[in-house]
Amino acid sequence: MTKSVFFGALATAGLLAGAASAQTLAEVQERDTLRCGVTTGLVGFAAPNETGEWEGFDVAICRAVAAAVLGDGSKVEFIPTTGSTRFTALASGEIDLLARNTTWTFSRDVDLEFEFIGVNYYDGQGFLVRKDLGVTSANELDGATVCIQTGTTTELNLADFFRANDMSYEPVPIETNAEAQQQYLANACDVYTTDASGLAATRASFETPSDHMLLPEIISKEPLGPLVRHGDNAWGDIARWTLNALIAAEELGITSENLEEMSAGTDNPEINRLLGSEGNLGEMLGLSSDWAVNAISAGGNYGEIFEDNIGVDTAIGLDRGLNAQWTDGGLLYSPPFR
Known part of the structure; x- marks a missing residue:
């Protein structure tokens, strides 16, 4: 495909994005289902298992957002997209969130009028x-x-x-x-x-x-991350801070095993604000106070999601590398919850 064709496709998607609704949160809540765009099948990242249930590293992001918004990580409709169809699907409103090993670039952010909500995998x-x-x-x-x-x-x-x-x-x-x-x-x-x-x-x-x-x-450099449409800032905030919650949870030592205990309250104010026993961060997002608890419970913290789906003990066998926490020499870093 030539550059002119490629950027022509970008322009088309950009026009659709500008026309898309900016009320995604209300639509998802009314529908009671998150429509998440994923790849057509990449083992470890997004693929149906033997029973037809979608699983993988990117799938876990979709489930975390659904859990944060709807209280249930299973309330996701997974919509397979190709490299050519993914942007049109998001811009037209066919999907609410695209979590499909997509690189954050200038033209996609600016010309296409999409909003990358962070990086969930640093690649090349x-x-x-x-x-x-x-x-x-x-x-x-x-x-x-x-x-x-x-x-x-x-x-x-x-x-x-x-x-x-x-x-x-x-x-x-x-x-x-x-x-x-x-x-x-x-x-x-x-x-x-x-x-x-x-x-x-x-x-x-x-x-x-x-x-x-x-x-x-x-x-x-291929910083891969989920994205939403421009102009829907409230929805973008939810997706962004859900990803940040998974990253922060790992740094703070919050796991799927101790989540219930920590959500009752700890001596660490940052943990308390994140998990909702202190402050009103959930209210600021238009969500319940336990939104982050729900997000983390869907698949664990970032490290658990990584190791369960693509880590060294899986068939994929990837080490953390740049995707380690900043405290371990990687690039993962969440802004503070305060």
Whole structure:
């Protein structure tokens, strides 16, 4: 997809966003269901399990917001979106929240008129290859065929990387991760490129993951996060502070196991304000005083969500890295609850 087509799609979504309703909270409460846009299927981040129930790292964000607003993390309708359809779905009001490994960029924030409510995963674009391809660096990919999802930042990053390194490539356009996996395994492309976390999740689903490797180069910054429409500040505040509540809970030592005990009151004023035993933060959001308790109870704090879905003990096997708390050398940091 060319840049002109890509930004044309952005302009269309931007016009729709400007026309969308700014009453999302009231609509969600009246509907008694949160409509959350997710990927079409990426194990560890958002995919239906054997019984058809959606689960994953991004899914947990949707459930936390639903719990904060409706008191029940199961009150979510998950709407699969592709890289090409996700922005139109949000701008048109088909979904209330997009939580779909989406990179925070200038044009999406400003031109598209969306509002990113924070970063839930700090990532970067990488390359997945078969070991028998015989390369150990992305700088050895001159002339390669590359599977790449259309309508994404990875298209532009890929073009920039090959141009900067005076190399050529043949793009193999795909719409979904499932299609990319199928094409890659069928040898229709030498390389699959997307966010490194997505590549790790894709490789984990292969019959023999050890036959494939992620090359060492990370060629971009990909701060991934949920987003809402511009002009609906109250709804944006709820989504933003729900994510912050999950991050702060980990830093403050609030877990799914001690949540009930801590919500009764502690010696720490920050914990008390967050969990509603002190102050009126819930009232400020238009929610109940236990909104954060509900959000955390839906899937645990940020660290629990990470480890349960994509951590080192899962098939995805990701370490925290930049996604560790700031106190542990990472970038995670919540503004204060006061």
